[in-house]
Amino acid sequence: MNKHVAPQLNRRAFVVGTATLGTGLALGLDIPFGGPSIVRAADGSPEVNAWVVIRPDDTVVIRIARSEMGQGTLTGLAQLVAEELECDWSKVTTEYPSPAQSVARKRVWGEFSTGGSRGIRTSQDYVRKGGATARMMLVQAAANEWKVPVTECTAADSVITHTPSGKTTTYGKVAEAAAKLPAPADVKLKDPKDWKIAGKRLKRLDTSDKVNGAMVYGIDIKLPGLLNAAIKDCPVTGGKLKSYDEAKIASMKGVKKVLKVGDSAVAVVADTWWHAKSALDALPIVWDEGENAKVTSASIAQWLAEGLESGPAYVGNQSGDAKATLAGAAKKVEAVYNYPYQNHATMEPMNATALYTADKCEVWCGTQNGEAAFAAVLEGSGLPADKCDVHKQILGGGFGRRGQTDYVRQAVDIAKQMPGTPIKLLWSREEDMQHGRYHPITQCKMSAALDADNNLTALHMRISGQSILFSLRPEALVNGKDPATFAGLNADGDAAFGYTIPNLLVEHSMRNPHIIPGFWRGVNVNQNALYVECFMDELAHAAGEDPLAFRRKLLTKHPKNLAVLNAVAEKVGWDKPAPQGVHRGLAQYMGYGSYVAAAAEISVTDGTKIKVHRIVAATDPGYAVNPAQIERQIAGSFVYGLTGLFYGGCTVKDGRIEQTNFDTYNSMRINEMPKVESIVMPSGGFWGGVGEPTICVAGPAVLNAYFAATGKRIRSVPLRDQNITFA
């Protein structure tokens, strides 16, 4: 199957990207907190350290390196800094440092990448230290001014008090002096049980501009002399741009230039985007679509199905001898599942604005990875790091899509052909649908052995399909194996398999169609949870046991998994009958360091119309930095997860994605939204993510309820393709 080749462009881009940032990475996260000379923010206010700027009016500016795309990380990270800083929360504001500033300061803000539900859990330690360090310096500065021992001074709500004398001052008054002090070496963080700002149900910091149209997203950037670009990339990935007839549109209103972008795309630059898009739609284009134009969903499905039965496979988790146990089983249960391509469909289509001159290249865009976007600017412009920058904007949705930089590179490629003119490149929704970085496609054959007493003695799980890392991060493969494929199926770690089964074999036959995969909110736990949790329901049924009781027996060695499962079972009232005509389903899983479970209550009409009445969802993320925002992430994740289940498939015909817009790629509306009852149950001692994990239990909980209602198993996503829809 030579036609299924991974595009080379992405690999090259990544290698260059890492090389560019190599110096910074080598320095790691050795973060200097403060120092003898004052570093000043743009308005002249002193940095107490890289994370904290304090203005004379006591305003606290907290620097946030991760990207805000709706998930609330901006507010959560600010809460963690403010907690240790002991500042007045009502005076907190935030700002993004730019990637160029960070690189110039030896990556003082650490990682910018915002994905994998890592925003808080992998930076909580150093941002809290940033806040604590700043507090100690501020208090020390006050003690110095008063000539009193620092141990006699305390800080709360941005006010420093000398307890014996009752003297007080504010952070704004001592910030200049504090900024000159050396950073303390020994920084002790608070016990989370003493939190006053973190852990609380605080409102988001970024809401006011989102209700009056003032928030500036990448699509809203205005610059003097700005021109707009619309683009079409070859509809078949891997194909090339052959030719276009520029003369046909040269006289159309507003058109300034028609450009080749890379070797596969053409862009029209015009005064307005509407003019650019209208001209592009009228432009005759000839593509060289290449071999991939022969690929269809059916050819991909056939190729993946072959991988379920034969060919080499990577082993992800193994204990005992599953194959031998299956061969001698009293009862054998088998089922084949599949999970489709899905587009992220962020509400704000991909866009970036670039300004290139001979000695500078700047980009304004929403990105989940400021440093990767920065690397794309360096690569595209050919300019060194001190002559480039990325100005991060609030994202109109990310869901993993904006971790990629293809659209940034295109904007730079266009701007480079028009030096001195800022160019805003905006994809049409149709372009966005056809050139996604899709949820990877897989199939899975589940085989299980039950002994004479209906105990589960063996499970063999063979996944066939696409690897994200193969296409996007090949350097992260381990001897060719994609470890991320086994999310939630690992023996240990932050995405471990919860069930104890004496004979277990989990393997992956890697098959990579030409459609470029990507990290789609939840990523590989989505399909793996669906495979495992729907099949567990099948096994419970085969064993003649209640699905909750069957799971409980297998989870005794994983009390955190068991606890979230029990929590949803209790709240949904599993031990009591459901309302008349309503049926229930369960699922539990672990992903991104968190333990999650869901119970769904649904009713089904004519076997084809599903009403989801109620979802009970639990998560144990270790620590809950803002329970109110976690509840919103949980509720939202069910919209994303159930949209995926009901509507989410992207299909391939003639080598291209068939879905073009929301009319062919539907998304849940408010009338389809079930009531989501969230249980946030942090047990402490670890840091799990919250943006993604609960998505993966949405599908299996509903599918298991569907079986309870109808006696029919659905093993294929989306339901749209089986003429099943929301009631």
Next chain:
Amino acid sequence: MANLTINGKALNLDVEPDTPLLWAIRENAGLTGTKYGCGIAQCGACTVHIDGVATRSCGVTVSEADGKQITTIEGLAANGVLHKVQQAWIENDVPQCGYCQSGMIMAVAALLKDNPKPTDQDIDDAITNICRCGTFQQVREAIHAATSV
């Protein structure tokens, strides 16, 4: 050229009559609070009021809007006082990424004008905007909060 009245201001814009109103608002009038999401009147991110009626501005041409009162998200607050829907959105912490919320708020504001106390069913029937972050639960709560006083 087109004469449009947006947020009470009469504007003379250099735009062809068949241009979708959305792009005239964003690019010619420079009001970027109204968002592009699909261009085919499916998602509702571009919802504005035309003579008080919630309308997906990507599906209306400039000439069709000629002579009518257009209100965008920037014009929803009156004399610096937020509309009760905007206020409820803040109090209930509704937006996540926020990109669809201009259109969502405009759709809800129009609903409440016609139906000051909508039921859940009324909300289901009237509000068909897409939100990929999935803020629907908070949207519903905020609508009820806005109408319970």
